[in-house]
Amino acid sequence: MSVVEAARSLGVSRPALSAFLNGRSDLSGTMALRFEKAFGVGMETxxxxxxAYDIAQARRGADEISVGPQSVRERVTPYAEPTSNIDRNVMRRLRAEAARRRTSVSELVEEGLARLLAESTATDPLPPLPSWRSGGHMVDISDRDALYRVMDEE
Structure with missing residues (x-):
């Protein structure tokens, strides 16, 4: 089958099919669907x-790609905006300490809770951690996931 015949069968221009066949353009979703309908090869495949080809090409050129001295995922927000009804003075102190340590308020609170829990012993169980009302929600601060959910809602 010639390129002209294949292009006609697929409903695309000869230059568009030629560019794809000669590696000058990538396979689009629409072109993959056309191939599936014309030749029975699954679009997903x-x-x-x-x-897979795109990934291999990117990996081949990985040494030529550079990012800043500190990648985005390694950056830490120096402080977080208040997201709950914590006393302003307490929040101000938390922000200042988070900025000093170059961490987030959430990480600082988590670190403090972990330290508190690590200091407890089996013979000296900790009293229940307090809860606080944040915009109507009662949150047990020992449940980190619940705490983050409430903080994200506000």
Missing amino acids: LMRMQT
Whole structure:
């Protein structure tokens, strides 16, 4: 089958199919669907092949890609905005300490709770941690996930 015949069958221009066949353009979702309808090769299979090729090409050039001295995922927000009804003076002190340590308020609170829990012994159980009302929600601060959910809601 010639490129002209294949292009006609697929409903695309000859230059578009030629560019794809000669590696000058990537496989699009629409082109993959056209191949599936015309030749019976699954669109998902074709797109996985394109993705695998794209990943291999990117990995081949990985040494040429540089990022700043500190990657984004390593950066830490020096402080977090207040997201709950914590006393202003307490929040101000938490922010100042978080900024001094170059960490977030959440990480600072988590560190403090971990330290508190580590200091307890089996013979000296900790009293229940307090709860506080934040915008109508009662939150047990020992439940980190619940605490973060409430903080994110506000």
